[in-house]
Amino acid sequence: MTKLLINIDHVATLRNARRETFPDPFEAARSCLAGGADGIVFHLREDRRHIKDADVRRFADELDTKLDFELSLAPEIVGICCELSPQLATLVPERREEVTTEGGLDVLTQRKRLEQVIPRLYGSGVEEVALFVDPVDDQIRASAEVGANAIELHTGDYANAADPITRAAVLSDMVRAARLAHDLGLSVHAGHGLDVHNYPDFGRAVPHVSEVSIGFAIIARSLFIGLEQAVAEMRSVIEQHAHVL
Ligand code: PXP
Numbered sequence: 001m002t003k004l005l006i007n008i009d010h011v012a013t014l015r016n017a018r019r020e021t022f023p024d025p026f027e028a029a030r031s032c033l034a035g036g037a038d039g040i041v042f043h044l045r046e047d048r049r050h051i052k053d054a055d056v057r058r059f060a061d062e063l064d065t066k067l068d069f070e071l072s073l074a075p076e077i078v079g080i081c082c083e084l085s086p087q088l089a090t091l092v093p094e095r096r097e098e099v100t101t102e103g104g105l106d107v108l109t110q111r112k113r114l115e116q117v118i119p120r121l122y123g124s125g126v127e128e129v130a131l132f133v134d135p136v137d138d139q140i141r142a143s144a145e146v147g148a149n150a151i152e153l154h155t156g157d158y159a160n161a162a163d164p165i166t167r168a169a170v171l172s173d174m175v176r177a178a179r180l181a182h183d184l185g186l187s188v189h190a191g192h193g194l195d196v197h198n199y200p201d202f203g204r205a206v207p208h209v210s211e212v213s214i215g216f217a218i219i220a221r222s223l224f225i226g227l228e229q230a231v232a233e234m235r236s237v238i239e240q241h242a243h244v245l
Pocket of ligand 1: 009070092132214
């Protein structure tokens with residue numbers, strides 16, 4: 001069954017908007033786990049706009065679950081990730097002006113830097129290194145070549161597709177990309193923009209997806225039904241719409 005990891009960045013966004021100490025991302029993480037999440041995701045951005053260093057240290061020290069540390073290739077952030085050595089490190093592109101991560105990493109142009117960073121991450125005790133990539137064959141092949149052991153397929157173009165034809169085309173790219181990644185020995189993760197409405201077609205169509213990372217839709221939904229319940233709802237949609245090989 002595909003695992004559900006919850007990104008809790010937006011709990012910190014809300015806290016920081018009022019420069020308050022609440023809502024606390026750590027407490028949110030505990031509610032997600034109580035609702036059936038298989039792990040917690042956070043992105044320590046260079047500008048610290050949501051998750052802060054103290055949050056990350058507390059997750060690492062006190063949460064007994066899989067942690068997915070999303071990070072850019074910035075030396076400072078790579079250093080913090082190595083110090084904390086989460087089970088999973090997901091490398092993403094990062095631009096200060098963006099509202100959220102806008103697309104996959106360009107593994108081809110970043111190859112040299114990735115070849116330096118990935119062995120450092122493994123050397124510090126990180127078990128899995130995933131590269132967040134678009135469903136493009138060359139990017140997937142390059143991900144295997146630079147030593148990642150997983151990719152996270154960027155599902156944003158699928159979630160935001162303007163019409164059913166575009167959506168079907170992106171979905172078929174993702175099916176092909178997931179098969180290629182699996183054949184190359186990479187684990188397949190996926191995320192960005194997934195929710196209870198768009199997950200069913202994705203879940204049924206795309207093979208080999210071992211985990212999904214979902215944040216915004218679940219945090220938004222939690223305002224109305226609570227965080228535990230929002231996680232449980234997503235979990236149940238994932239269970240009901242699994243790909244059958
Ligand atoms: N995966 C990655 C690599 C991301 O950058 C994000 C957004 O922070 C997500 C998954 C989750 O996306 P969303 O918040 O749209 O569910």
